[in-house]
Amino acid sequence: MDVIGTYFQPGGLGLFLPGRCEATRLLLADQGQEWTEDVVTREIWQKGDLKNSCVFGQLPRFQDGDFILHQSNAILRHLARNHKLYGQDAQEAALLDMVNDGVEDLRVKYGRLIYQNYEDGKAAYIEALPGELRPFENLLAQNNGGKAFIVGKQISFADYNLLDILHVHLVLAPDCLASFPFLAGYVQRLNARPLLKAYLESEAHKKRPINGNGKQ
Structure with missing residues (x-):
């Protein structure tokens, strides 16, 4: 299967490169949050429906109920504000x-x-x-x-x-x-x-490639 990224919901995210949103996974895991993650193959992406729904024509995509957000650092900062992870002042x-x-x-x-x-x-x-x-x-x-x-x-x-x-x-x-x-x-x-530690030792984490081309 030719995997180009993943799309997570609800309270999840999607990414064009497999490792681009790992920081968000770390945050969610450490904060005790759960999320679902669906695979986006090249075939699905090339159909265009998902791409056309993305503001900038690319993943990641975060969805929590009716709220949808794109761009990995915007997603990370949004979660930081929600979980009080943005400093004390x-x-x-x-x-x-x-x-x-x-x-x-x-x-x-x-x-x-x-x-x-x-x-x-x-x-x-x-x-x-x-x-x-x-x-x-x-x-x-x-x-x-x-x-x-x-x-x-x-x-x-x-x-x-x-x-x-x-x-x-x-x-x-x-x-x-x-x-x-x-x-x-x-x-x-x-x-x-x-x-x-539990997340980093999980099979889901260990099996996920760092980069989309296999280089690391």
């Missing part, structure tokens, strides 16, 4: 937006490597990776000596997004956090959260 919210944008910048670079230049660019990408990870290490160091979350004292939507991008890079370059003790400890702490 306006200043923290702004810092979380900053972090999330930083994660998105790294995700775009990762996507270009995976889908455009994997064979020729992997070595150079891994060599440059410490420079991409250093800002996150520094932010953690500034927050309770690296023993807390990326911003503030409570977990946020940006933590789920950062955790996801760190997960995929640990597959790409297993030693990438060797020189970043705060990030390494951060991943271990978040992975050990009971509901997150």
Whole structure:
């Protein structure tokens, strides 16, 4: 079966690439939420009905009752507001937006490597990776000596997004956090959260490909 994405409902989401909304899955799982997930094959997508129903002609798509939302970061922020995962004040919210944008910048670079230049660019990408990870290490160091979350004292939507991008890079370059003790400890702490741990150890998670072309 040629799978190009998934469409989740209700209170779910859809994505054009299998891993694009993993941060939202992490958030939902850790917050004890349930969702359903339907496979979208290339054949279904090419029929056009689903594509035409999407605001920008692409997945992800989030649906909760009559409410429909597109764009993965908009979905993530919507859930953050609903579950009080957007910081304790306006200043923290702004810092979380900053972090999330930083994660998105790294995700775009990762996507270009995976889908455009994997064979020729992997070595150079891994060599440059410490420079991409250093800002996150520094932010953690500034927050309770690296023993807390990326911003503030409570977990946020940006933590789920950062955790996801760190997960995929640990597959790409297993030693990438060797020189970043705060990030390494951060991943271990978040992975050990009971509901997150159960999700990460589930067969559904383990069987889901990281990227649509099989590269990782």
